[in-house]
Amino acid sequence: xxxxxxxxxxxxKRWIPRLRGKRIGVLGDLMLDRYMWGTASRxxxxxxxxxxxxxxxxxxxxxxxxxAVNIATLGAKVEAFGVIGNxxxxxxxxxxxxxxxxxxxxxxxxxxxxxxxxxxxxxRHQQVVRxxxxxxEPLSAKIKERLLQLLFPAxxxxxxxxxxxxxxxxxxxxxxxxxxxxxxxxxxxxxVGVKTRKLYAYxxxxxxxxxxxxxxxxxxxxxxxxKSFEEAxxxxxAHFGCSAVVITRGEKGMSVFEETSxxxxxxxxxxxxxxxxxxGKAGVERGAxxxxxxxxxxAGDTVLSVLAIAVAAGAPLADAAMLANTAAGVVVGKLGTxxxxxxxxxxxLEDVRR
Numbered sequence: 001x002x003x004x005x006x007x008x009x010x011x012x013k014r015w016i017p018r019l020r021g022k023r024i025g026v027l028g029d030l031m032l033d034r035y036m037w038g039t040a041s042r043x044x045x046x047x048x049x050x051x052x053x054x055x056x057x058x059x060x061x062x063x064x065x066x067x068a069v070n071i072a073t074l075g076a077k078v079e080a081f082g083v084i085g086n087x088x089x090x091x092x093x094x095x096x097x098x099x100x101x102x103x104x105x106x107x108x109x110x111x112x113x114x115x116x117x118x119x120x121x122x123x124r125h126q127q128v129v130r131x132x133x134x135x136x137e138p139l140s141a142k143i144k145e146r147l148l149q150l151l152f153p154a155x156x157x158x159x160x161x162x163x164x165x166x167x168x169x170x171x172x173x174x175x176x177x178x179x180x181x182x183x184x185x186x187x188x189x190x191x192v193g194v195k196t197r198k199l200y201a202y203x204x205x206x207x208x209x210x211x212x213x214x215x216x217x218x219x220x221x222x223x224x225x226x227k228s229f230e231e232a233x234x235x236x237x238a239h240f241g242c243s244a245v246v247i248t249r250g251e252k253g254m255s256v257f258e259e260t261s262x263x264x265x266x267x268x269x270x271x272x273x274x275x276x277x278x279x280g281k282a283g284v285e286r287g288a289x290x291x292x293x294x295x296x297x298x299a300g301d302t303v304l305s306v307l308a309i310a311v312a313a314g315a316p317l318a319d320a321a322m323l324a325n326t327a328a329g330v331v332v333g334k335l336g337t338x339x340x341x342x343x344x345x346x347x348x349l350e351d352v353r354r
Contacts, residue, residue, distance in 0.1 A: 009349050012323055016342050018313040020075030023157055027179065028064025028164030028171065028193075030082040030107065031116040031134075032093045035059065040123035052123050061096045062118055064164035066339075067193065068102050070305035070327075071162070073339040076312075079158070081106035081151050083143055083170060089115040089133075106150045110143050116168055138169045148175075152182050160189050160312035162304060163205070167196040176201040191308040192242075193300060194218075203241035206311070209304045210236075211248045226266075233257035233264055244317055248303055248328070256321045265318055267325045302331045302340060326352065 038052035061069050064082055072078045080102050084090035086109040093115060097104040116134040120127050139147070155161065161183055165171040180202065183190050189206035194214060202208055216223045218239070219232045229247060236245045237257055245257045256265040303324040310320035326348050327340045340348075 008319070008322060009352060012319055012326075013346060013349055015310060015313060015315050015319060015323060016074075016345055018315075019309050019342070022076040022159045022309055022312045023079070024071050024076050024309055024312060025079045025081060025106075025151070025154060025158045025161040026064050026068040026071065026164060027081040027106075027151060027161060028067065029116065029166035029168040030061070030065045030080065030084055030093060031063030031118060031166070031168075032089045032096070033060050033062035033066075034117060034119040036119060036121045038121070038123050040128070050123060050128060052121055052128065059092055059096065061093065061100075063116065063166045063168075064162075065093065065096070066301040067162055067164045067305050068097070069100060070302050070339040071309050072100055072102055073341055074306070074309055074345075075342060076309050077103070079103040079106055079154055081147060081154070083108045083110050083113060083139060083147060085109065085113045085115040086111040087115055089117045106147070106154065108143060108146055108150070110140075112140065112143075116166075134168060136167065136169045138172055139175075144175060148178060151179065155183055155186050155188050158188050160191060160206075160308050162308045163190060163192045163202065164301070164304065165192065165194055165196060165201075171201065173201045177203075180204045189308075189311065191304060191311070193304040200239070205240065205242045207244040207246060207307060207317070208236065208240050208242050209246040209248070209300070209307060211300055212250070215247045229255050230264055246303070246307065246321060246324075248300060254303070254321060254325055256317060258317060265321065267321050269325070269329070299328045299332050302328050302338075305339075 034057065036054065036057050038054045040050040040052050042051050044051050068078045068080050080097055084093055084107060090109055094104055094107065114133065114135055119131040121129050163171060180190055184204055192202045192205045192208045194208060194210045212223055215232050215236065219235050223229050223232055233245050233247060233255055234257065237259055243259050246254055248254045251269050253266060253268040256267065306324035306327045307320050310323050311317060327345055330340045330344050330348050331338045
């Protein structure tokens with residue numbers, strides 16, 4: 001069942017101020033995203049690759065850290081929970097959390113692990129290569145117990161909990177089961193972003209979000225038309241035992257499935273290009289179909305973040321999904337890992353209405 005977001009803009013705009021002040025926990029695989037920027041004007045004599053003349057380096061939070069940033073940028077109070085290495089990237093990651101005002105008491109530095117780092121080399125606003133430094137072995141029982149003992153007391157003060165699973169060894173079936181059981185007892189809704197083929201780790205969650213490729217892997221079938229997406233969404237609802245499933249579909253928007261609704265909701269992509277340069281400005285390209293995409297890095301994190309904070313603020317899932325879809329449209333117009341501010345989201349909604 002498709003929806004026309006333009007008809008709902010006044011109501012959606014009223015939700016944005018209500019996001020401020022909500023207390024959201026983010027549990028998952030913390031990462032550091034490093035960007036090395038340079039210029040490229042010649043090819044290497046050693047191989048058919050460009051030579052990058054280094055200009056600068058900066059870093060930001062990735063993985064579940066990016067979810068935390070997205071939520072904090074929209075005005076919520078965020079508590080991060082996860083495990084990093086006792087190393088230089090881990091200290092850089094903690095500094096990023098501190099600088100953004102994200103509570104980091106739930107972050108454990110484990111000397112036996114390394115901090116996941118994704119280093120992207122960018123030249124002329126294009127990513128040339130990405131280098132990943134990571135290990136995926138499960139947490140030790142001791143560290144897992146320490147993390148849970150930090151999380152459980154915090155649940156009492158949270159409006160929602162986000163599980164951001166990037167398959168780095170943190171969230172296992174038994175770990176997720178204990179987290180979801182504790183959250184259920186305290187009536188804290190849990191929103192899950194999946195990057196794995198695990199089907200039973202998130203039973204009882206409020207919502208599970210994944211992209212079309214991940215959904216296809218989870219149900220082991222090709223998703224080529226509306227019927228296949230409908231069948232996949234219903235299958236995932238049953239597999240996860242959750243209240244709702246959201247499948248993001250890139251330029252085709254997203255599909256929302258609820259346990260209590262016999263029909264799914266399709267939130268289409270905006271029918272014009274929304275880029276960061278255009279947000280809040282005239283000159284929207286109305287002849288386009290879908291968005292001009294600069295970089296899809298972290299767009300799924302933005303969707304998960306907005307879904308969680310909007311539902312925690314009292315929004316119906318349909319409204320939360322439309323807000324999340326609009327926010328993702330802003331983020332893909334930015335280069336690199338990015339988030340969206342309340343003002344940018346308001347401007348983007350205004351552009352949808354024009």
